[in-house]
Amino acid sequence: MSHHTISVRNLGFVYPDGTRALNGVSFEVGHGESIAVVGANGAGKSTLLLHLNGILWPGEGTVNIGGTPVTRHTLAEIRRTVGMVFQDPDDQLFMPTVGEDVGFGPANLGLPPGDVEARVDAALARVGAAHLKERPPFHLSGGEKRLVAIAGVLAMEPSILIMDEPSSGLDPRARRRLIGLLASFEHTRIVATHDLDLAAELCERTIVLGGGAVLADGASAHLFRDDRMLAAAGLERPLGMQACPVCGRAPSGETSLPAAGAGSTE
């Protein structure tokens, strides 16, 4: 069976303080698929992501990565397969130089120093950050930190990439560059985001979470036009799919002019 698939069945999770974060979540992800997980704040996105590489253990249900169930015994293998990019790069970059930080994962895989070096160079070149190798991470801009955090995960050569809010805090150009970079990856990808325009551009499929359950799962192009469902999930259409705020013209591909305010949740 391919390493690049994810199967989540009936996943439920309750935090120690009694908050139910996930309730009967089920979905399958195929090899090479690119999936957006969207939902309002507190919808359970981050909790779901933390289950995909064994940071949290399912209270109910199961998580399978490439046919291997996520258990304590399979943890090392799961974490080699699933690379996770955290929301705040400062949580991820802790070594004194960028090069050392990107090399942290490969070194933990037990690779000899020469191979670690080769992986570091390849990963930094892949994200276009080779020139940052000797710099300390705390001097980088937000966009550079994000690229280095991604390189740190790529250097472990995972089959599946999981990203939490990859575009948060980026300026438009850095965001555009990030979208281009992510689009060029061939990994199976899961992106949790509030940036629905990014989701619409990068992911053919979207899973909408609300109150810890799956509200909708289907083609992004279709779901992002379902104003009623989006409103129920506390979301809005991506800006690129809303009518022009100046002339009111519908975006390309829309057959009829949407009713006034159709893009909003009111």
Added chain:
Amino acid sequence: MSAVAAGLATLDRLDRLSRQQTAVHRIDPRAKVLATAVYIVCVVSFGRYEVFPLLPFVVFPVVMAAEGNVPFGFLGRVLLAVSPFAIVIGVFNPWFDRDAVVRIGDLAVSGGWVSFASILVRFLLTASAALVLTATTGFLGVCVALRRLRVPDVFVTQLLLLYRYLFVLGEEALRMGQARRLRSQGRRGMGLTVYGQMLGQLLLRTVARAQRVYLAMKCRGFDGEVRVARRLCFGRADLVFLAVWSALFVVFRAIDVPGLLGRLVEGVS
């Protein structure tokens, strides 16, 4: 600039200095760490009333700083900033220890003043040696050296993380201080009560951050040991460096060089 910002700027300067390429920077970190350790042991092992025999030791930080292109002005400022610690330790000695131990002409100097001077000199020597070591080796270099010298992992990992997160924590403290100042209308912002609460907040934020950092480390295969893929090579030059300096320190420790010189001069005249 606030004290926190000044502290961060100093650390940053040390870090940039450590990325220079001089003969001193190229010496294997282990040789520098060991030489500095021998130096510190020799300096602190002098008796409490000894001041002059310590003076030859100044040669090590001075030569290392000059050769390693570490500006003396910068070193002086940092030493001045941390000197209150040493002053507080020794400042009460003159009150408690009033017996005269040295006579300069008619002037009797009490043991308290001499031991105070000795503490200050030892502080200046050891602190400047440690600063020069960091400025010519880099914090990571020192950690890698300690690791290869079989210092237990847990200490080295603590040091590495401490160094990295000083910046994150410092910036968090700066932001909180700024937020308080902006809404305190030029006054003290409700004083100490608020400071206490801010410290509590900072601690909570730190704990939350530590948890996230740990998770991120686990995701990249962390198993309790930070493996640094830096190759070190201990060559002949490094061995000579270590042997010559260590021998010099032991000589300075065993022989009172200024006293010897004094007697020589007296003997000649």
